[in-house]
Amino acid sequence: MPNRTVYFLSDGTGITAETFGNSILAQFGGKPRHVRRPFIDSAEKAYEVCREIEATGVAEGQRVVVFATLVNPEVLAIVREHCKGLLLDMFGTFIAPLEEEFGLKSNHRVGRFSDVAKSQEYHDRIEAINFSLAHDDGQSAKNLAAADVILVGVSRSGKTPTSLYLAMQHGVKAANYPLIPEDFERSKLPGALAEYRRKCFGLTIDPDRLSQIRQERRPGSKYADPMNCRYEVNEAEKMMKREGIAWLSSTHKSIEEIATTILRDIRPDRLIY
Template sequence: MFYVSDGTAITCETLGHVVLGQFSFEPNEKTFPFVESEDKLTDLTKEIQQSYERHGVKPLVFFSMVIPTMRAQLLKAPAFFYDVLESIVQRVAEDTQIEPKPKLQRSRSVSKDSDTYFDRISAIEYTLAHDDGVSLKDLDRADVILLGVSRSGKTPTSLYMAMQFGLRVVNYPFIADDIASLRLLPEFEFQRHKLFGLTIEPERLTQIRQNRLSGSEYASSEQCQQEVAAIEALFRSEAIPYINTSSLSVEEISTRILERTGMKRRLF
């Protein structure tokens, strides 16, 4: 499986993952962003050719390439090709009666809308500065504050929401020492409307922690059960909305938070 683009290839990867999720096989994936020159394209087509010769089957290629000559050269390689934009662009052109004008990396142009670009950078910087309880300053600037036990998915969710939606996210972990007298910090009292909880099945939490610190009390089944029970009791008593992340991807967690809180997506 190849993801190929003259831009970041994020769109190709995202669509490819959604499509391949409908099938039972596990692909061997490679991503080739910024294929903007003949040299890069030549190297890529050689890899496709080698893959075909090595495995005896044509690889699948999800691609986005707007320059006609580059696209034509790519399509000569021995592979099954899926243009992630072609059918949609063509339908929009037909419906609007406006002819598209291909432009390299149009979807990722900084100069086109620099304000939104730098808004996203600012959101990422804010989220990193407020990761894992490092800082509780400037909470009034946060869009959402995620609470939960360690390893319940707070950090990856926070970063995804910052990078994809330009949201400023604070995340705070309740550690084992907090469990005996679990309560909301005073800093959160004035930000209650921004609080959102993440919980997880104790069995899944134990598995995750065992992979990180096998054999430790932190990763024990009893400790995980105790922490999850305490944090869920806190969420209920304080009327904090929360979701169970056990079987959800980061994308699904983020979307559910947006849905429950009513926050608007800031797409880039």
Template sequence: MNDTSKIERTVYLVSDGTGITVETFSNAVLSQFDKAYFQQIHLPFIDSIEKAQKSVIIINKNALETGYPPIIFSTLVNQEIMTLLKNSNCIFLDLFGTFVNHIEKAIGQKSNNSIGRSHMVSDSEKYRNRIDAINFCLAHDDGQFVNQLDKADVILIGISRCGKTPTSLYLAMQYAIKAANFPLTPDDFERNMLPSTIVPYKDKLFGLSIHPERLSEVRNERRPNSKYATIEQCRYEVMASEKMMRREGISWLSTTTKSIEEISTTVLQEIGLSRTLA
């Protein structure tokens, strides 16, 4: 149940494509309002008048039922379709138009208003790079495949369940970064040495850690009432892994209170990788 003291509004994310761009932008904007609750509803692939008309019916019905005009974040480019949505009972925010109009004036050139252009598969090189990075990440998850680590852009290290896999996947999917990840285990701490497999690639290593209490919660969801999930075991592994990373001069951060976007951005900055969207 939502906090009754919070303002509640419906938000429609309207796009002529997948809606990834409008979702990313709207999340960044809406996160600035922590005393409001936004119910986000996706309306992707609105690329025809018929689909736009159906969307208008949905939006107007929501305004009538809630008593408030919903907020629309839009990356539509077709003016006729956009006009239909603008004339519905809503607060319409045109994300592309806000910037495109200024750029048109600045460079003296009209935009081509191509539907779905921001994620066109026709940019084959970028698309192939992203698929290659995802395949590399999946093959090198949790140290399961140690060949071709020389081809990795970054190797994330850390104890089990500290966030290595989701960070690796995000780097691959968003930035076409070939990210491998490798676990640090109690055996490594007893030997007081990094795993020999990753020692030759020390300049590519970046460490992740996590608060022991949060780690215990996560592990208990996976293996309830196991030694692996006890707070004592978690404290030991966190302390030992952070000590090892400090001793080896490996940059690291705690994932406890950070989003996947924040973690990935820090990794890119620390390793010195280019942050070019795939």
């Protein structure tokens, strides 16, 4: 990737522009400088950002790359005419074929998040976040019946961030429950989970990686000791096998990849945000 500046322009939050832009830019490696310009929702702001883009290009001796998700027709027209960067007009490009396909004009509603705060879906997402927080790390066995999924695994296998991601991005009520040495000694799932076995999804992790992560928390402890980590992971996997709980390894996976896999299992085709 050449040394470029990349702008993300939007009349909403710019999250779509940046998500998409980052995915595309990952195809070129390197780290361009990111400039985020959300809420460009008036002619005045449009002219201003165009001037800024031009000045940046002049100062750097090469034009900037601009990912834009603009639905306000006035703003878009100004940017199209005055933007001296390489303009990648993400909505403009795909709206036209969809209008033709649907035989419908688009509504130019700015921002998929505006007014979303009043919707049932948004309410459900916030409820899911509250649920996942209240049911983090086995804190509460109350109301597990309401959980969409219960992540299980040894401490530091990735349960907490995955649960919160599932709740926040997908409105999934994800509880998580640790498997601890006492469970392995009893060779039994924690009692609270027995009746919810079919909702459980396991996370496992390479023992050496686990030991590394635990060392950061409690250096030199038995908890972080490689032998102990191997024991716990081995016992946890045996338990999940025995109980018929599907699992995956989080070792080389991001929370996004883990969540996508879990969703495929629990709600293959649910609307997400």
